[in-house]
Amino acid sequence: MKSRRAFHLALALVAAVFLTSSSASPAGPTFLVRRCDESIAGPRVTCGSVAVPENRAAPGGRAISINVVVIHPAKAATRPPMYHLEGGPGVGATPIAPFFAGPGAAYGESREIVLIDQRGTAGSAPLHCPGEQRPVWADEFDPAVVDTCRRALEQHADLTQYSTENAAADVDDVRAALGHQQIDISGLSYGTELAQAYMKRFASRVHAAMLVGFVPLDLRQPLFHANNAQRVLDLLFYECARDMACNQKYPRLRDEWTAVLHRFDAGAVKVTANGKTIELRRGPFGELVRNMLGAASGQRSIPSLIHAAAGGDLTVFVSTDAGASARVAEGLYLSVVCSEAQPRIPDDIAPFTSGTFLGSYRVDQERAACAHWPRHPVAGSFYDPPSDSGIPMLVLSGSMDHVATPDWGWEFCRTMKRCTFASIPEMGHGPFDLDRWTEGECFDRVAVEFLSGAAQPDLSCIRRMRPPAFK
Numbered sequence: 001m002k003s004r005r006a007f008h009l010a011l012a013l014v015a016a017v018f019l020t021s022s023s024a025s026p027a028g029p030t031f032l033v034r035r036c037d038e039s040i041a042g043p044r045v046t047c048g049s050v051a052v053p054e055n056r057a058a059p060g061g062r063a064i065s066i067n068v069v070v071i072h073p074a075k076a077a078t079r080p081p082m083y084h085l086e087g088g089p090g091v092g093a094t095p096i097a098p099f100f101a102g103p104g105a106a107y108g109e110s111r112e113i114v115l116i117d118q119r120g121t122a123g124s125a126p127l128h129c130p131g132e133q134r135p136v137w138a139d140e141f142d143p144a145v146v147d148t149c150r151r152a153l154e155q156h157a158d159l160t161q162y163s164t165e166n167a168a169a170d171v172d173d174v175r176a177a178l179g180h181q182q183i184d185i186s187g188l189s190y191g192t193e194l195a196q197a198y199m200k201r202f203a204s205r206v207h208a209a210m211l212v213g214f215v216p217l218d219l220r221q222p223l224f225h226a227n228n229a230q231r232v233l234d235l236l237f238y239e240c241a242r243d244m245a246c247n248q249k250y251p252r253l254r255d256e257w258t259a260v261l262h263r264f265d266a267g268a269v270k271v272t273a274n275g276k277t278i279e280l281r282r283g284p285f286g287e288l289v290r291n292m293l294g295a296a297s298g299q300r301s302i303p304s305l306i307h308a309a310a311g312g313d314l315t316v317f318v319s320t321d322a323g324a325s326a327r328v329a330e331g332l333y334l335s336v337v338c339s340e341a342q343p344r345i346p347d348d349i350a351p352f353t354s355g356t357f358l359g360s361y362r363v364d365q366e367r368a369a370c371a372h373w374p375r376h377p378v379a380g381s382f383y384d385p386p387s388d389s390g391i392p393m394l395v396l397s398g399s400m401d402h403v404a405t406p407d408w409g410w411e412f413c414r415t416m417k418r419c420t421f422a423s424i425p426e427m428g429h430g431p432f433d434l435d436r437w438t439e440g441e442c443f444d445r446v447a448v449e450f451l452s453g454a455a456q457p458d459l460s461c462i463r464r465m466r467p468p469a470f471k
Contacts, residue, residue, distance in 0.1 A: 029177035040097040044072040050177045067123030069094040071113040080207040081112040087189030089336040090328030092122020120162040120332030127331025141369035160376040162335040168197040182207040189213040203389040210394045214409035218383035221341045226358035229290040232402040246470035256310035273319035283361035293402035296467035297433040304471045338370035393419040394450040398427030426467040438466035
């Protein structure tokens with residue numbers, strides 16, 4: 001199906017709308033219909049919100065509105081509705097409504113599609129840091145910026161209440177407000193964590209679950225970022241070496257990469273891009289490269305970028321948005337990660353980061369950012385995976401996933417009796433660019449077949465999927 005990548009990249013351009021209400025409905029969750037934004041309006045699209053308590057231990061206190069978009073089927077619904085949970089944490093789900101209403105309409109031929117902006121994202125009381133979005137060459141989490149962000153957000157939000165478990169309860173309030181008895185869940189990246197949290201608490205309400213870019217509840221983000229990114233980069237060098245055209249263009253790719261990294265040995269490198277001279281440091285440069293590894297189309301541009309950088313031209317890394325990640329609600333990201341992941345990261349991280357191009361940079365950045373960020377208490381049981389309750393599951397992983405290795409998805413799936421696992425060769429962290437692939441539509445075909453009730457979807461087309469060519 002076409003244009004999936006465009007809709008995901010459009011997340012970086014979506015304006016956040018802060019929706020609040022004075023109190024939660026005492027009669028239970030209620031879906032309040034509102035007019036849809038022009039970007040997602042259509043005859044089969046309904047937009048609205050569900051008020052939930054910000055602090056679920058104090059239901060009479062401040063309420064927040066959970067932004068919801070429902071895409072109705074053209075025909076009578078014969079399947080349970082599909083609830084799509086996005087990644088990050090910090091990325092809203094409703095901005096991808098145009099995909100499901102258009103190119104991805106097959107998902108909703110016989111069901112409603114429900115898109116929920118997780119609390120703290122997009123249209124659900126978003127926790128965006130004030131000011132402009134940081135440049136791609138800046139630190140991921142500048143301490144002064146993080147402190148300013150925290151103080152600004154605390155003026156209108158209790159940052160200890162923006163947790164995965166509260167978000168799972170919000171999903172069930174939306175389900176109740178819409179009158180759905182059972183739902184299918186589609187989770188992407190962090191959305192697979194949220195899906196697991198929901199299944200642990202509300203298993204009887206889940207009909208089936210599709211988990212893409214699977215990450216476990218005990219992930220300890222971003223401890224494994226450096227090692228997983230290095231794994232994908234090494235595989236990329238191997239794939240280039242065995243590809244005749246790529247190998248002819250870049251026969252010394254590994255040596256060129258080493259030379260590029262050595263340029264930072266003496267400190268920051270001055271780079272002129274778009275008429276502006278900036279100082280590019282090793283840490284942010286590593287993050288730029290890591291972000292380019294998210295999808296096959298980005299991965300396969302890296303050899304040409306390395307070759308240019310080895311020749312002295314680093315502008316290619318900072319003059320385009322190739323290394324820019326989708327915009328997330330930074331406050332929501334930190335509220336989740338600082339509470340649920342950072343406390344479980346060991347003091348000695350060298351075994352997880354040494355020998356990688358990213359090194360300890362990302363862990364150090366987030367450790368400093370979390371030092372003064374409010375935290376919510378997390379019970380040890382939170383990190384346990386869901387028990388096998390017989391829910392049919394499909395777990396799809398990319399062999400070139402720079403965030404979540406396929407091993408994680410396979411390990412989870414093997415403990416479930418009704419779980420099908422498939423690793424898609426050359427795919428990155430998700431199906432972001434399959435419109436550029438040969439037989440890229442296979443992914444959606446498999447997903448739709450599973451969600452239509454197939455106990456064992458036909459996976460044969462995966463063998464025919466081919467990523468874009470190296471540049």
